[in-house]
Amino acid sequence: MIQPTLAWTILILLSIFWILLGVYLGRNAKTLEAYALCNRNVGLAFGAATAVATWITSNTTLLAPQFAIQLGIWGMIAYSTASFGLFLFAPLAERIQQILPHGFTSGDFIHSRYGKPTWALFMIISLFYALTWLISMAMAGGILLETIAGIPYITGMSIILFTCVVYTLFGGMKAVVGTDFVQSVIILLGVFIIGYVLVRNFSLETTFQHVNETRPALLWILFPASIMAIFNNLMFGIGEIFHSNVWWSRAFAIRKGLGKLSYGLAGLFWISVPISAGFIALSSGLLDVNITTPDMVGPLVVVALMGKVGAVLVFVVVFCSLASSIDSLLAATSDLLANDIYKKWLVPQATDGMVRRMMSYTTLGLGLATWVVCSFRLSTLAEVLFFAGPMVGSIIWPVLAGLYWKRANATGAFVSILGGSVVGLIAYFQIGWFVASLVGTIVSMVLMIAFTQFSRSEFDWDQLAAAESLGGKS
């Protein structure tokens, strides 16, 4: 698809560029607050861009065209619903900033709000999700570079992972947020240029008529299964964002008062990407593209349309999509390990300096562990991420209730996370992946509402603000 020499040159130049940029941006991040949360002072441009870039994974740029070619217009629209997670998190981000002014992680909130047993259950699910997402992204990187550029899997995977680990390690959150901004602009520009060139070459009417004649079902298709898939993906996406420290750490890092606007804008910015990246697949018939594997339909159409320039664009967009998600996961997960496992559990007397150093070690350790697991190239591993669907779905309501309902209590949160996860996983194996998150979310919702309804305790919100936290003044 792209000449190996050209691919190697771009790969090396991009890697060096991200490392230099990240290390430069994070050069002054010496304290824990600066390194982990950019001194809680991220503005609107970086705040919105980092959320958009993190949520645009390699799946968004490659799976959206696949959805379009398999499920038609509704496939692209279904994928776009993943932006609802960002929209719905916007008011939560504001609430989080208000009630947890010194908070560091999503674990901080669960611990202070619901106590240790619920926190332990939450941490197991959260770390499982974060690690499987990280591993699946690094694996996807290796596989994609091999498919697009012929770069051996182990080499491509190692270079992407090494690049992200180095700049996250030395620059912390500042490096992640700064590079995310540049990466988001590159991804959006690449997607727009490709779409624009396509529309200039084939009018929308021509593409529509061709699809209407050859595969009319793609234009108006709505199977019951795809409706279920839409709701299931929606719940999975909301669950991912509501619980994960990737999004909570950004809520803490964004300047007070800008959380809601940053996430709202991010949702608006993201919603068009799956459609802009997906609709090109419907032109594959006009270009006589021979689709060998459905997930490669996007790159194949672009190369058929734009030749070498198109191949370079695809390569750069895919690289940026991968890096912008891997770096965020590394930073947020090392934050969670250092703050919640090391400080809260293992060494409660640890100083800010010790936690700051521990974050560096955990970033490095995470990178190494991910590399070791990825080197085995277990193809079934990516599917493990889907197990997380019902589990993260079952955290949506405990998080929501914990943020807004005074009467939400620890027992209710624990039972609803556990109950939702168990029943959701049973649905996964007994019915299918397309209902698991939905079932998990509904079961946990019913349990959470029931326990809150019968609860007599009332939580004092000031307890959260006063809770001792890393770097906090209390």
Added chain:
Amino acid sequence: MMTFPLIFWQILVVGSLGLTALTILVLLTLFVIEFKNGSLW
């Protein structure tokens, strides 16, 4: 002849590409404004 599905298809694609272009402009404008104000981070 312009049918509803065709109009829907055109609105969907043009709207998405337009929103993508607008996003780039908004992000860059915000960056310039905040950079000048010294409020990027």
